[in-house]
Amino acid sequence: SAVISQKPSRDICQRGTSLTIQCQVDSQVTMMFWYRQQPGQSLTLIATANQGSEATYESGFVIDKFPISRPNLTFSTLTVSNMSPEDSSIYLCSERPGDTQYFGPGTRLTVL
């Protein structure tokens, strides 16, 4: 399995501000993934973070709202920009060494 850590584990933010979430994995991987899980819902892929190139965003998610950095093969950040209460959710970092998706502990974000 994979060892994945995220910071912060939770945060409460004001409307209109931005939050950057950090993700660290224990092995070098080509792709890292960012998911959103709204309360009581399934896992929705936001984007795939590729080292050395632009992130690939899923339908409904845009770079201006969710900019992603991938400076090396073990680290990535996701920023949630200009937040609104609708952004309140759990954000999960993920990696896939092989076919299996492994998830970080998540960042629980509350926007007031």
Place this chain on the structure above:
Amino acid sequence: GENVEQHPSTLSVQEGDSAVIKCTYSDSASNYFPWYKQELGKRPQLIIDIRSNVGEKKDQRIAVTLNKTAKHFSLHITETQPEDSAVYFCAASRGGSYIPTFGRGTSLIVHP
């Protein structure tokens, strides 16, 4: 793209009973089917998976069956215990660089 349907959304059983969660998928090229367990406030964790060249796989009290012809797969938990209470997600993937598609989740409640 792939579409995964999962049923039921909620399942309530008595301790010691069996529980069955069913998923169907649409992409006949999918060949990897993982199941995840997510306890309250925790990350989704892989509990068992099956590949399309196998019809059934067991691990102690849990088993997964796959019917490729009908494009459905199921999770079976026997002798349920209160610690089995969680949300369970199925997923389907073509493997390799393909990102898995997740079902909507089943909330399993095991009453002591």
